[in-house]
Amino acid sequence: MAHADLDRLRTISGVKWTRYGPDVLPAWVADMDFDPASEIKDAMKALIDSGDLGYNPDVTDPLIPTWLDWNERNHGWRPPAEECFSLTGTLHGLEIALLHHTEPGDGVVVFSPIYQPFRKGIETNGRRVVDVQLAGPDWRMDPDQFEAALDPGTKAVILCQPHNPLGRVFSAEELKGLADVCERHDLLILNDEIWADVVHEPNQHLSIGKAAPEALHRTVTLAAASKTFNLAGMRCAVAHVGSSAVRPAFANFPAHQMGSPSTIGSLATITAFTQATEWLAEVKRQLLTNMDTIARRVADDMPGVEFHRPEATYLAWLDFSNTKIADDPFNHILTNAGVALDQGSKFGEQATSCARLNFATSDKILNMILDRVAGCLS
DSSP, rough: OOOOOOHHHTTTSHHHHHHTTTTEEOOOOOOOSSSSOHHHHHHHHHHHHHHHSSHHHHHHTHHHHHHHHHHHHHSSOOGGGGGEEEEHHHHHHHHHHHHOOOTTEEEEEESSSHHHHHHHHHHHHOEEEEEEOOTTTTTTOHHHHHHHHHHTTTEEEEEEEEEEOOOOOOHHHHHHHHHHHHHHHHEEEEOOOOHHHBBTTTTOOOOOOHHGGGGGGGGGEEEEEEHHHTTTGGOEEEEEETTTTHHHHHHSOHHHOOOOOOOHHHHHHHHHHHHHHHHHHHHHHHHHHHHHHHHHHHHHHHHHHHOOSSSSSSEEEEETTSSTTTTOOOHHHHHHHHOOOEEEGGGGGGGOOOOOOOOOOOOHHHHHHHHHHHHHHH
16 A cells, blocks of 8 residues: 555656656655555546536535544544534635734744745735744743743734644643633634644644643634645645634635535545545554654764654654755755755744655655765765
């Protein structure tokens, strides 16, 4: 199941394998190199072969109940169905909430280094980034630091749990601390849990809905199968809108302006949550092996590089600060090694000497990538 064939990958048209050309090994955008589960592909193929491509509520209506079942079974939390909505993507829900709850010039907290589209979504909507910088090696959220960064114009905070790009799974203590600060300052919590199902043993995902249920009245939780099951192009997500202040924006938004997932995106997601658990278990075993490989290769072949094993995701955060390519590791590695990582500076101003490596690939391809990066450092 969890294999990745280089020849096949070179033939596909997705952005990961086409942006940088045929001589570059891509390890940047968060698409897996693994084939999606056969159960998902078979379900989509059967729908297409049937020609049943019109309006199909029998396929789309079970989306939210299926996610609720999955969330309860895997994470011990089941929000009320009537407070949940379907979306085309988690960023879709985040921006709806931002536009409804904040005004131009209002501050929105991010914990950086952070997934760049969060920052872009804040800025392009005319809001102001309030940057709370996390510090390694533990990358903990400090409630005192968080609270000190606030000003009267700060209205919301974006929580990425688990965190992208750091791979942190925030603890109950950290989540309760964040919830307490948000209560004191009346902040909306935009809680992105898109990586909730790619958490590595012995770690366990902890939703704010379970760790700090008292904060649900000010929280929008966003989720999808896209990162977990390699379905990003299916454009399907869900949201629990616990915030009574924001829920009317979702409930009363004009239906066609709001948008909704496609039939095939809903089918792929439902099939993932109900039939692809064995595929996911095998992928996670491969990811654990790949993390061991990265740790060993960094220690043996990449002097000066720092790598802290992620608790979640398939993203390795590499710090090149103590190497000869510290000024711009992304461009050095792309130009001299033919490997495309994700540029650290996209994630925060403090991360110019870092890069993010997507390790959801085969042993063979991962070692080819690491060989090239190591060669660039010698």
